[in-house]
Amino acid sequence: MEHQKQRLWPGSIGEAMVRWRSFVHQPNRRLWDYDSGGCTEWACCGDPWQAREYLETVMLAMSRRRARELRSLVEALDRCY
Template sequence: MPRRRPGQVRADLAVRLRCRKNNRKNKLYPINGVSRSTLYAIVRIEETRNYLWAGAVRDSLRRWRSFVHDPAHRLWDPDYPGCIEWLCCGDPRDSRENLEGAMLALPRPAARELRAIVMRLDELY
């Protein structure tokens, strides 16, 4: 039986918790299409930036993705304050601004990886 490569074995292991202020407070939230090193970079900026909270990038990306894929979404009008439904679920404009702030704060390789996902969504919008 062929031997598995050590890198593959390490990739299959559970993600280790490290570099946390409060070990239980800010855990690693998985984001599809993002590498583990980028996830750690996202956790670091969520801990150090006061405009982000634990899981902010994942929540913002999920909200922006659901808004873009919704067939009834409206064009983005900055003068329009939003609809009533956004008050309970969150404004997609705020989500996009959170993503932009995170991409500016991330190191270059991690920002490039997150920006590729967000740019695909922006093209659909």
């Protein structure tokens, strides 16, 4: 899929998963303020909410079977959050 879609690049889905996973597992995640730009760590490493939205967009574009596999991983992280 990363090779077929114009706005994707090799590794982009994996990068979004890593960003969302690291945010979910960060102890101070609920203190991160989206409107103020968050802490400097997220400012340099990327926006976790943007990564989560990206994953949702990708899942909607995937085949049902593949989306189901990715959705199970993403929803497990969502439950942790």
